[in-house]
Amino acid sequence: MLPIAVNAHAQDSADARVRIEDLFRAQDKVRNINQVAISPDGHQLAWSVLESAGGSHRIFLADREKPQSAVELTSGNQNCNQEEPAWSPDGKHIAFLSDCGSKGQKQLFIADAGETNQQPRRLSTFSGFISHPRWSPDSKRVAVLYVENATRTPSPVAAEGRQVGVIDELGAREVQRIAVTGVGGGAPVQVTPLGLYIFEYDWSPDGNAFVYTAASPPGDDNWYIAKLYRQAVVTPEPQLLYQSKLQIALPRWSPDGTSIAFIAGLMSDEGGTGGEIYIVPASGGSAKNLTPDRKSSPAWLQWLTNSQILFTEFVGGSTEIGTLSPKDGSIKAIWQGDQSIRASEEATSLAISADGRQTALVRASWNQLPEVWAGNIGTWKQITWLNEQIDLSLPTFKNITWSNDGFAVQGWLLFPHNYDPSKRYPMLVAPHGGPAWIATPVWRTSDFNTTIFTNLGYFVFFPNARGSYGQGERFTQANRRDWGFGDLRDTLAGVDEVVKNFPVDNDRVGLLGWSYGGSTTMIAVTQTQRFRAAVAGAGAANWVSYYGQNSIDKWMIPYFGASIYEDEAAYRRCSALTYIRNAKTPTLVVVGERDGEAPPPQSFEFWHALKELGTTTQLVIYADEGHGFSSEQDRIDVAWRTYAWFEKYMPPKAGSH
Secondary structure (H helix, E strand, O other), rough: OOOOOOOOOOOOOOHHHHHHHHHHHHHHHOEEEEEEEOOOOOOOOEEEEOOOOOEEEEEEHHHHHHHEEEEOOOOOOOOEEEEEEEEOOOOOOOEEOOOOOOOOOEEEEEEOOOOOOOOOOOOOOOEEEEEEEEEEOOOOOEEEEEOOOOOOOOOOOOOOOOOOOHHHHHHOOOOEEEEEEOOEEEEEEOOOOOOOOEEEEEEEEOOOEEEEEEEOOOOOHHHHHHHHEEEOOOOOOOOEEEOOOOOOEEEOOOOOEEEEEEEEEEOOOOOOOOEEEEEEEOOOOEEEOOOOOOOOOOEEEEEEEEOOOEEEEEEEEEEEEEEEEEOOOOOEEEEEEOEEEOOOOOOOOOOOOOOOOEEEEEEEEEEEEEEEEEEEOOEEEEEEOOOOOOOOOOOEEEEEEEEEEEEEEEEEOOOOOOOOOOEEEEEEEOOOOOOOOOOOOOOOOOOOOOOHHHOOEEEEEEEOOOOOOOOOOOHHHHOOOOOOHHHHHHHHHHHHHHHHOEEEEEEEEEEEEOOHHHHHHHHEEEEEEEEEEHHHHHHHHOOHHHHHOOHHHHOOOHOOOOOOOOOOHHHHHHHHHHHHHHHOOOOOEEEOOOOOOOOOOHEEEEEHHHHHHHHEEEEEEEEOOOOOOOHHHHHHHHHHHHHHHHHOOOOOOOOOO
């Protein structure tokens, strides 16, 4: 285990920084497996792994029954980033993305599946951002999502570019479209219209059409109003199939080509899928909800046969896999676990063989490092042991449940390193982003890297309050027009439950959150004195001004039912600035300079108000960072400042443990 001694009292700032750097350095040795793909016959696997922090992504192949035979897909060039392996339906080739020969610019490559010591063949000459390769059913073409001449990664969490010039034209210049290239070569052809920004897509079973979710540019903002379209490959004339009142994701064509399945619900972020499963005729018509009022949140799906859909879902804070009958909506649960699973860019996904009998995935948990597993669902066999020798202290955890305001609520409690039940420990409460998202078991959290605080002598509590996934769509929508009130009451009730049952020092409970969690932190310190200290990361303090500042304002309409210009009172009611005179809690505020989701002026407003009113505060803005920080040194600095803040403003009483 990581040999880090923890002193219960505040320590020298420089020593604390070194200890936190050591924790990051230990985590950086973990090999992160980003995607795993299984061959159509279920016998072979391909996975992309980041060998170490700051290194390159590499793709490996192995026989499912002989995992020790794993070999690198390419000729051993470790300086290339190679990601998103995808097997051709006939099992003869693997397509993948790589920047070999064009450093920093990914291109589409294919390799023969049966040969390992080969030089893969480059198919494309893209100039821009490409992702999500998908084979046509006949194995003769490969499609990708393509943003021509992209100046940034097309994601709202990426750092924003300079906002200069004719602003209305900025987003319209970078449009994500579907591009198709033949395996025999030739220039890729962009087949979808310039006026639609494509988010997710699927080939029709006959290979003659696509189904996709799309909206008019810009993409970061308009994902929230995306619609479902069908389009023939040879003509840029999309047919509107479905328009949801909320958000839609993961369109999937049935094997017989008659139906499209997808997930719709209240979602806060692209890729953070949760809701209910629908189907709509592929020719257009009314959509049918197959999982109405389900007390869980479906997150991913794939057709197995015309009469069976395989899907994953969040249940409480756990993950479940089941099958669904499109005919009568009947569901059969197959597996449930306190783990996070994924196989592709879609969170909580699986890789499936052509007959649906074999699956592959990456499994991880609070105390389980990521590895590839494969086989029948629930009886998977471990394929990789990439992290077996990593010497890293991972926390013990417990699934916590409680009731509040008629809701069943869930959260995760992580225990301090070398936990001794005879001692009392401080606790950090970490509401997640979203609000439509969920804290699930992961070995390393983003943003504050909150799990490391267990190595620094803290309990860490992750509440999944109302507004989260895991309890059904009613629960997810329960904080509409109520941010910072009902969800905060749920969190406070959860804190009381933990304090009642575990040795938490009731006078040393702190609050920290990022994104919506940062916004929750901002308003929480105006509503309660329960927390001794707080850290607000990338939050919004004034939803009235935020509406006109951020790059994704359309996400707010489903939550408030109207724009700020139509119902200002609703936005003002949920804003921390409205109640700022009540705030007495010492609060550190951190944000990225180029954050488009939670622009720095929001943190300025909050910090300025606290400072003027005499509440202890500090504001730190990180150069060139977006909503998600890319620099490890910046992430280390955030963790260090956060730790130092809590150590300073909620120290132990004299004579206590």
